[in-house]
Amino acid sequence: MSTPSNQPVIHIRPQRPVGILSLPEIWKFRVLLAQMINRNIRSRILNSPISIVWGFIRPAIMALALVFIRNMSAANLGAQIPYPLFIFSGLCFWFLWAEMVIQSAGSLRLDSGISKKVYFPLILSPISVIAARWVDIFIISAAVIAFQLYLGVPLSWEIFAMVPVTAVMFLLAFGIGVLFSALYLIHQDNSKFLETAVYLGLFLSPVLFSKQILPEVVQTYYNLNPMVGVLTGLRGALFAPEHVDWMSLGVSAIMAVGFTIVGLLLLDRVAKSYAERV
């Protein structure tokens, strides 16, 4: 029996040799991917209209409190720009990133109602969660830029570095998200671990303080926290007095790729029995 030509062929077998991140497969489902991104943006806004501005309102409120504590204690946190701007920008981007990680990690479970009924490449779920956040990066950057201009901190040509920096930020969130989405499938309790790690990360990353306050020796190893490169990169790109630390960003990029590869490999293993696990 000859195979009918020019027709889509679906081959069902125990192992999918193409792996979880098959670009041709994603391309085939690009219409669905677009619709899923669209759905994620819309449903977030429709579910809570305030979420459009919440991305910078919550950091603003927290920044107020922290600025107050810092002024009372006169602590040196190493910021070369006004501290309110430093902490506001840090919190804005941190929360955005943390939400991306936690949501993409939970995306497979969230879409399980669909994926148990209709086939689509599972990887579309975390991709669409991450990709839907392009809106936020614009809103948040606009808020930060408005605040910096109000404080008189100028922009510089380095603003073009926003493109690679946000790319690394998104890829890092995606890699960790995919890794944990696979771990969630293995055991749901892994979500607790991720939540704790993200919460701790807020204090271990240069959100509230600059890495300049750390001893020289520690600073090198500090780059192994992938958010160091991202946060210094974001601030460097936006604020003229600060600069993108390309070395640090490179480390972040490598780690983002590493997380993505490990995450995809793990998800590929787990996804074979996906339907039984969700």
Place this chain on the structure above:
Amino acid sequence: MPDTLPQSAPEAAAGDDERKLVMDVRGLSKRYKMTSPVTRTDKDGNTFKDTHYHALKGVSFKVWSGDRVGIMGHNGAGKSTLLKILSRVLNPSDGEAFIYGRATSLLEVGTGFNPKMTGRQNVYLNAALHGLTRKEIDRRMDEIVAFSEIGRFIEEPVETYSTGMRARLGFSVAAHLDPDILMLDEVLSVGDAAFQKKCLQRMDEITGHDRTLVFVSHSTGAIRRFCDRCIWIDHGEVVMDDDVMSVTEAYEAQMMNVAATYQAPEKTETKTDEKKKDAKAEGPKASSLLEAEAEGPVAELVTARVLDDAGQIARSVKIDMPCAIEIAYDVLQADKRVEPALHVRNEIGDLMFVVAFTDGDYPGAINEPGRYKSRAQIPPNLLNEGLHYVTVAMVTADPMVRHQSVDNAVSFSVYEPQGDDLQRARGRYSRNFPGGLRPRMDWSTERES
């Protein structure tokens, strides 16, 4: 494990046909890991511990374009597992399958509906899930909205919809997917057989022959209505794969004890005469409904058969055709005014009706001993779809004495082939008919103003 090895695909006899192969299933198996092991015995008699549950064991078949294949089996037989594997939401443990052409599988309608988004936005999402491009959706949008009968609510969030509206919108998208191969689980349409029919009718409309249907159901009625071929799956294996009538009849015969013929058991006793004398000595007894025959048997059923309109023995009869119950019986005593009576029950055991003996040739019932053969013709368009069990009783009508009663002597199923719905009692309804009977009445209507 021998039972999970992929078996070679059976050579299909359709090679001479021009039709294309659209589905090639080769030895699909599915195992689930269990926590408690079961002891099994292999071919050589060795026992081993098996910690797997085998939902499918090497299922193979081929589907050609234009086939309307029903997959049937009782709950847990593996038919839904098979459909899920063919829909790619479940991975097989062994074996493989090829699907050629645009396949859509509906395990559910309205999958992924987002309550906050409007009906229209959800149509885009749902249709994209089933592989439609934006252009294709745009082109069908008006039809989808019209078909769903949602009206202007299409611009409202789906959370404001009633359950019925939500289902209709989901159905509407499903009905406009227009795939080459449609895989349908009957479960999804519980409560809305209307959709089933609309959807399948649409498949007919679009093209007659190129579309392929794979329909999973445990109802022989639905399969007979929509399919021309049937695969019977039991314990994860293909039991039978043939034309729809022979498979569904075999299924009913085995699973529901449908038997179109009855033969009285051979008599081993020959001492009836002695018994008769003994009994006579005791005198007549008070009449009871199931009378212990004082003078030996008065009448005995010998055979019973269900005949279709052509007079052939039939386990299934068409709903719009007459059928008959034919019984042969011995009347053993004179002047007892013996007559047969039929009790017809439906699938769930409800008594539909009782048929009295009204043969004009025997106005005083049967008084002479001998063997008789009677035939009761059941008019067309009377019974509803489904299984019917016929109890045959031999009685004297007045005073009422029941001489013999053979419970569920024969049974048959009434099915509805596709055809002219106004000539049968279906009319323009597409849902399943409630009630035990489905008579077609002669209507006459005049316009009065």
